[in-house]
Amino acid sequence: MPTLSYVAPATVKDAVAALSGASGVAKVLSGGTDLLVQLRTGRIKPDLIIDTKKIPGLIGIKDEGGGAFTIGAATPCAELGEHVALGKAWPGVIEAANLIGSTQIQGRASLAGNLCNASPAADSVPAMIAAGVTCVIAGPAGERTVPVEAICTGPGKTSLAKGELLVAFKLPKRGPKSSDAYLRFIPRTEMDIAVVGCGIDVTLDAKGICTAAKVVLGAVAPTAVIVADAAKALIGNKLDDATLAKLDAAARAACKPIDDKRGTIEYRTKVAGVLARRTAAIAFERAGGR
Amino acid sequence: MSKHHVTATINGEATEFLCEPQQTLLDALRDIMNLTGSKEGCGSGDCGACSVIVDGRLVCSCLMLGVEAEGHKIETIEGLAVNGKLHPLQQKFLEHAALQCGFCTPGFLVAAKALLDRNPNPDETEIRYWLAGNLCRCTGYDKIVRAVTDAAAELRG
Ligand SMILES: Cc1cc2nc3c(=O)[nH]c(=O)nc-3n(C[C@H](O)[C@H](O)[C@H](O)COP(=O)(O)OP(=O)(O)OC[C@H]3O[C@@H](n4cnc5c(N)ncnc54)[C@H](O)[C@@H]3O)c2cc1C
Ligand code: FES
Ligand code: FES
Numbered sequence: 001m002p003t004l005s006y007v008a009p010a011t012v013k014d015a016v017a018a019l020s021g022a023s024g025v026a027k028v029l030s031g032g033t034d035l036l037v038q039l040r041t042g043r044i045k046p047d048l049i050i051d052t053k054k055i056p057g058l059i060g061i062k063d064e065g066g067g068a069f070t071i072g073a074a075t076p077c078a079e080l081g082e083h084v085a086l087g088k089a090w091p092g093v094i095e096a097a098n099l100i101g102s103t104q105i106q107g108r109a110s111l112a113g114n115l116c117n118a119s120p121a122a123d124s125v126p127a128m129i130a131a132g133v134t135c136v137i138a139g140p141a142g143e144r145t146v147p148v149e150a151i152c153t154g155p156g157k158t159s160l161a162k163g164e165l166l167v168a169f170k171l172p173k174r175g176p177k178s179s180d181a182y183l184r185f186i187p188r189t190e191m192d193i194a195v196v197g198c199g200i201d202v203t204l205d206a207k208g209i210c211t212a213a214k215v216v217l218g219a220v221a222p223t224a225v226i227v228a229d230a231a232k233a234l235i236g237n238k239l240d241d242a243t244l245a246k247l248d249a250a251a252r253a254a255c256k257p258i259d260d261k262r263g264t265i266e267y268r269t270k271v272a273g274v275l276a277r278r279t280a281a282i283a284f285e286r287a288g289g290r
Numbered sequence: 291m292s293k294h295h296v297t298a299t300i301n302g303e304a305t306e307f308l309c310e311p312q313q314t315l316l317d318a319l320r321d322i323m324n325l326t327g328s329k330e331g332c333g334s335g336d337c338g339a340c341s342v343i344v345d346g347r348l349v350c351s352c353l354m355l356g357v358e359a360e361g362h363k364i365e366t367i368e369g370l371a372v373n374g375k376l377h378p379l380q381q382k383f384l385e386h387a388a389l390q391c392g393f394c395t396p397g398f399l400v401a402a403k404a405l406l407d408r409n410p411n412p413d414e415t416e417i418r419y420w421l422a423g424n425l426c427r428c429t430g431y432d433k434i435v436r437a438v439t440d441a442a443a444e445l446r447g
Contacts, residue, residue, distance in 0.1 A: 102423020
């Protein structure tokens with residue numbers, strides 16, 4: 001019978017060494033709200049679990065000034081929600097993170113786990129991509145920084161190489177009149193998986209005309225989708241009816257959803273358009289108020 | 291199989307235990323320390339019957355490894371009553387008949403305590419959202435919400 005080992009290294013270097021030196025299946029542990037479920041149901045059978053939470057900095061939030069923040073990979077989402085300055089600068093990223101699970105799940109769930117579990121419906125992922133968040137990855141060859149959208153390659157699959165782990169997220173500086181928003185649609189009001197999720201980040205000029213935008217949909221394809229046509233529909237325009245209609249159409253056109261008990265293809269596609277409209281309205285209002 | 295030696299503070303007492311790496315904190319509490327108040331309803335983070343407080347944060351003990359408790363402060367349902375005197379939450383659950391079979395009750399009580407520890411005066415919506423990760427199959431939620439509201443009032447004095 002294979003036996004499981006557990007280590008809690010005190011440095012990133014030791015964690016990388018343990019990960020790259022592992023002979024069998026090694027899994028990184030952050031909050032465990034995905035990993036423990038998979039371990040208990042037998043879906044994964046790791047030989048080694050590497051707990052990152054004893055590494056200084058893996059839990060914590062650093063204000064870098066000008067709206068920029070560094071977030072330790074394993075920081076529980078509840079802690080993100082309690083950080084006032086972070087929530088002010090990045091309301092969309094934080095509302096997405098705080099939608100994950102219940103109070104109990106919030107106490108442990110992290111952004112790194114949400115991203116690296118690579119579920120197409122992961123709530124924080126579209127919001128982080130829209131916001132231009134990057135990940136700092138440590139590995140045998142040292143550190144590299146990649147955008148969040150470079151991580152997931154398919155359901156349950158990531159681009160991380162053997163021996164690599166995520167150590168931090170970097171939120172960029174915030175210019176004036178820019179903000180973000182995230183909405184998801186679920187059949188219940190709490191504790192459910194997104195049928196569609198939508199993250200939007202916008203920058204406006206003094207007249208309320210959009211000068212930069214990023215629109216990202218979750219749960220409508222194997223990975224989160226950056227909808228370039230939806231951003232194009234916003235840029236150069238105010239959020240009037242014509243713009244909203246173009247945004248709606250672009251969001252629908254980008255959907256390649258699955259058909260399941262929680263939503264048919266037709267339904268998910270329709271909801272994606274509606275959700276894009278609503279998310280854009282919130283992002284524009286927040287950006288305009290700055 | 292090598293067991294891990296874990297040192298943690300459980301309900302205010304320094305505690306040491308030996309556990310297997312794959313053992314959850316819930317199993318360690320129940321099977322090693324005989325603290326059987328925390329329940330396993332689902333084992334997948336959905337029901338909240340296993341709720342405990344770790345360093346002031348509410349978590350599901352079924353989704354945490356026992357070894358992860360190393361160096362942390364754990365509060366369980368067994369720490370709620372002091373010297374046999376029920377905590378106001380426990381007293382109000384009885385008065386409002388906020389339990390039937392009682393299986394979900396320890397989880398609700400621990401979760402409600404975590405809420406009142408940070409917000410002594412939550413409104414009904416706050417209570418309902420905070421407790422959304424605790425499921426009850428028999429009582430329904432109205433009596434539970436009323437008991438928590440009433441206990442909060444009593445604790446505020
Ligand atoms: C009841 C319940 C409700 C939930 N609701 C939601 C929801 O509404 N929305 C949602 O999006 N998700 C939800 N989830 C899923 C889960 O809580 C989230 O995906 C969470 O963010 C995972 O974070 P974690 O820290 O617990 O990850 P873990 O379980 O620790 O890890 C998840 C995966 O990521 C890998 N990993 C973790 N950290 C790193 C790292 N630093 N580097 C590389 N790989 C790493 C692990 O090896 C594992 O494969 C729910 C789960 C439960 C149990
Ligand atoms: S037993 Fe832990 S949430 Fe149900
Ligand atoms: S009293 Fe039976 S589950 Fe709640």
